[in-house]
């Protein structure tokens with residue numbers, strides 16, 4: 152059945168009963184679980200031990216799609232700022248040519264049944280790569296058990312996008328296992344404390360007048376959000392876009408600096424429908440000083456055009472804290488945008504339908520099972 156959208160007034164954001172009626176599958180509870188999932192993910196990851204020879208790999212390749220891939224991007228952004236480890240994130244069926252026996256391929260799929268991820272997993276196995284997988288269930292778990300590949304099982308019952316901590320934190324543990332510690336447990340515990348406290352102020356019970364997530368959602372309501380970020384927060388801008396797409400079923404764009412100043416900036420002249428745009432900058436205290444000047448230039452160009460603009464200043468003293476605090480804010484913003492549009496945030500009808508129709512045509516899962524039967 153097609154879902155109807157109906158715009159609600161901003162005051163709906165302070166009507167907890169009305170929010171409950173729209174959020175039928177309780178996405179609010181899942182977003183609120185973000186801090187506790189962070190803690191749970193740290194505990195779960197302690198159980199992941201990798202063979203000693205995994206320490207010799209030249210790179211980590213994270214394979215996943217959508218809500219299961221974004222944790223790979225966060226991991227890449229963070230680890231490349233801190234360690235010499237080479238990380239790539241592959242959202243595709245085919246692995247790059249250079250992936251071989253000296254690569255560590257990490258397959259991440261919350262359902263464990265995503266075609267692209269399974270195909271990349273199969274290719275990695277055939278190339279003799281070191282491997283490890285993270286999933287809640289599905290063929291990925293079955294394949295790891297049959298092929299004796301290290302596997303981390305995470306709890307089911309969430310949407311993949313709200314399970315982000317369960318899919319991101321294990322990557323930090325994997326890096327540590329192969330000799331590239333990115334952040335220690337102490338830093339994770341501090342970040343958890345910060346995010347838990349921040350989250351209280353973002354929940355539906357906290358009124359618009361004191362709730363930065365509701366305030367940003369109110370500014371973005373009935374607009375096209377254009378989200379910019381930089382450095383280790385590039386993946387956070389993508390997370391904002393994806394969460395707005397999936398939770399609010401709304402279009403959004405994202406771009407990164409300094410690159411946007413070399414192409415996208417041209418679109419800030421002769422703007423069509425400027426009253427329908429709203430720009431969000433996710434700033435960082437860790438940016439290169441030259442980058443600060445690039446931001447100033449872009450901001451003043453946009454302001455000159457009279458387009459609405461909001462600055463997000465993530466909380467925290469570390470890159471990890473900035474990432475996580477910006478994410479929890481953005482997740483709630485996407486949630487409140489869904490409420491304002493009167494759409495149930497959790498279901499992703501089109502994604503599910505596309506996957507079903509696709510499998511009817513490709514019969515991929517049967518083929519993967521046949522391959523698995525013959526392998527190992």
Ligand code: PA5
Pocket residue numbers: 216217218219220259260261262263264265268310311312397499502
């Ligand atoms: O958010 C979603 O539901 C999607 O983006 C999924 O994460 C994506 O389709 C991949 O599925 P999975 O996360 O189960 O591998």
